[in-house]
Amino acid sequence: MKFLVEVSLEAQQDLKSGDAIDINLLEVGDKLKVRAKSSGKGFAGTVKRWNFTIGPKAHGSKNHRIPGSIGGGTGQSKVFKGQKMGGHMGDAWVTVKNLEVMFVDIEKNLVALKGPVPGKRKILFFYKQPNVKRRNEEW
Numbered sequence: 001m002k003f004l005v006e007v008s009l010e011a012q013q014d015l016k017s018g019d020a021i022d023i024n025l026l027e028v029g030d031k032l033k034v035r036a037k038s039s040g041k042g043f044a045g046t047v048k049r050w051n052f053t054i055g056p057k058a059h060g061s062k063n064h065r066i067p068g069s070i071g072g073g074t075g076q077s078k079v080f081k082g083q084k085m086g087g088h089m090g091d092a093w094v095t096v097k098n099l100e101v102m103f104v105d106i107e108k109n110l111v112a113l114k115g116p117v118p119g120k121r122k123i124l125f126f127y128k129q130p131n132v133k134r135r136n137e138e139w
Contacts, residue, residue, distance in 0.1 A: 003124045023104060023111055025129075030101045036118045036125035040091030050084040094118040 026032075046052040046067040055063035067086070071079040096118055103112035119125065 005124065022106070023109060024106060026101050026104050026111060028101055028104060030129060032099050032101060032113065032127045032129060033095060033097050034099050034113065034117055034125055034127050035093060035095045036123055038090050038092055038094045038118045039120045041089040043086065044089035045086040046084060049086060049089045052084075 041048070045065060047054055047065050052067055054065055055061055057064055067084075070083055070085065071077070096116060099113045099115040099117065101111060102114045103110070105111075117125065
């Protein structure tokens with residue numbers, strides 16, 4: 001067993017505590033919502049994290065990868081909330097919608113999805129079949 005996870009289900013399904021949930025319910029062509037942890041990048045500067053442009057590299061310039069001004073000099077004289085700066089990047093829960101099931105192998109417990117599945121290889125991810133659009137859905 002690779003992962004052991006507790007999952008809450010609706011009461012109408014006939015599963016007991018401790019039952020294994022496998023991929024028998026999936027078929028080729030189904031659309032899924034996939035939720036997983038994105039790959040962590042550690043501390044990232046503004047160029048990598050927010051796609052800031054770099055400064056000139058020649059003619060005596062020293063601002064190669066610095067973000068530039070972060071606040072006003074006169075008047076407000078403060079850094080506004082939400083200012084894009086360097087910091088921790090990645091390693092967060094990400095949901096990708098409408099991934100199509102391309103291949104299901106029940107014996108080997110494999111699923112092939114078409115689209116960008118978040119995270120690194122061999123990670124745990126959760127999937128949900130989006131049958132109805134709900135406004136206040138948890139994820």
